[in-house]
Amino acid sequence: MDSKSSACSSPNPNPTLGPSKLMLAFRFLRALSLVRRTTPASSRTCRGRRIERAAYASMAYTAGASRAWSRAVLRRLHHRARRRAVAPRRLSTTAGNRAEALRRLVPGGGGMDYCTLLEETADYIKCLSMQVELMQGIVDSASSYGP
């Protein structure tokens, strides 16, 4: 049973996000501290890119191997030096090429049938927004604390 801070007593509208949200936070923060330890202070841009990769990795690990998009993200991250294009050329003719733009945006979208694509999209968007909310929360806390 999640409850937000005492400043606002509105109940959590998505109680099912509870445990996975915490897992996401643990993974992301662990990755964040690793980035901080291993990236020299001079290369801020590089560190920004590493943080971004940590964000997608945490998202994908938390979603698990049951999702096609998370498998695609992890494949992409592990082979990022070699493989740039995500979508394979072969789309099944029964699925058609519906929603091409969406297929390019959702990891692994190229090889999916249309129904699977829509399901994966919904899950991807939920996880993405959870990740964004986590990162925004960290930025807010760190900003308000001040040096």
Next chain:
Amino acid sequence: MSSRRSRSRQSSSGRITDQQIDDLMSKLQSLLHEARHGSHDRASAAKVLQDTCSYIRSLHREVDDLSERLSELLDAAGASSAQAAIIRSLLM
């Protein structure tokens, strides 16, 4: 009943509200239902797909933007204050 999270999301790339996400989810659900049961309402399906793509793009932009800001914050903050901020955001 308007349910608002205690923390609203603001970023330079525009604000995505929880209501918009919920809207999009129900639209995607109905789109999925249509796809499974064979009805083809092309016009609205195209619009939902377009909106979906816009949302994903803006979410990607937010991740990008927040990554940069986190990078700056890690730079500026001392070790202990950064960790304290992070633990606070977890508990809230």
